[in-house]
Amino acid sequence: MKKFLGIDVGGGSVKGTVISKTGKIYFQSSIKTNPIWTNEEFLENIKNFIFEIKKNTTFEKIGIGTPGPIDLDSGVILKSANLPNLKNVNLISFLKEIFPIPIYFNNDSNVASLGEYFFGIDSKKKSLFVFTLGTGLGGGFIFNGKLYNGIKGNGMEVGHMSVIPNGAICGCGQKGCAESYFSTSGFLNRYFEATNIKLQNAKEFFDLVILNDKDAKEVLELGVETFSECIRAIIYILNPEKIVFLGGISKSYSLFGKSLEEKVRSKIFPVLSENLIFAVGEDFAGSLGSAALCFEGEDD
Secondary structure (H helix, E strand, O other): OOOEEEEEEOOOEEEEEEEOOOOOEEEEEEEEOOOOOOHHHHHHHHHHHHHHHHOOOOOOEEEEEEOOOEEOOOOEEEEOOOOOOOEEEOHHHHHHHHOOOOEEEEEHHHHHHHHHHHHOOOOOOOEEEEEEEOOOEEEEEEEOOEEOOOHHHOOOOHHHOEOOOOOOEOOOOOEOEHHHOOOHHHHHHHHHHHHOOOOOOHHHHHHHHHOOOHHHHHHHHHHHHHHHHHHHHHHHHHOOOEEEEEOHHHHHHHHOHHHHHHHHHHOOOHHHHHOOEEEEOOOOHHHHHHHHOOOOOOOO
């Protein structure tokens, strides 16, 4: 049975999974992402990561998902709000010189939606929207089993929808983006503004929420309110059957999920709410989706 390697590059980690088309997992691994990697350091670490995986198992194709914006046609990472030192990274041409096998490429949130479509619980819905909740806020849309890419792979960058005019500055350089309020970077930045205390990660922030820290709870409440507006807009535009939340922040869904779902449902037409499913997906959906990029033309 053929095996495919999926690499998912996130703001906090790089994950790799080797699977078959039926979803059998042969190997999984991860390394931490360094937010100050230069182009050269990024490429070297991705190369070494693939070599380490290769020591443990074989694979016939590679699929890789990275933060955007990207140029899907040329295999280039144009820039990244959460890996700010990366610019015009010729990722795919670099990897093809080292690994003489087919290599596929797409935006990280797009491939996460593909992973959820192929391997998620109650998958294969006709229309599926995935929100990736991590260092940033991303989205991906599957319609009739097909991934929507947009021009050069940059469709569904929902984290950069403006939800608060002239609001907080985002890593993309604009103001009021949903990502500025509902993401790890958004939570930490808003908490710092309120307290002058610099938290290190999402776990520290949600630990404070659990402890009923007033400022943390207010930051989360504002995040939920703004994120609900983002979701509402997506529902009215795309009318998906199912919305799935992935990424590190989704592990804390019990702290905000009920409020978020209630806010969204209260803001949309009843007919849309009645037919909409919310769910939390698996942590490795991104790397599984990257591997799924390799499936086209393959037999089951």
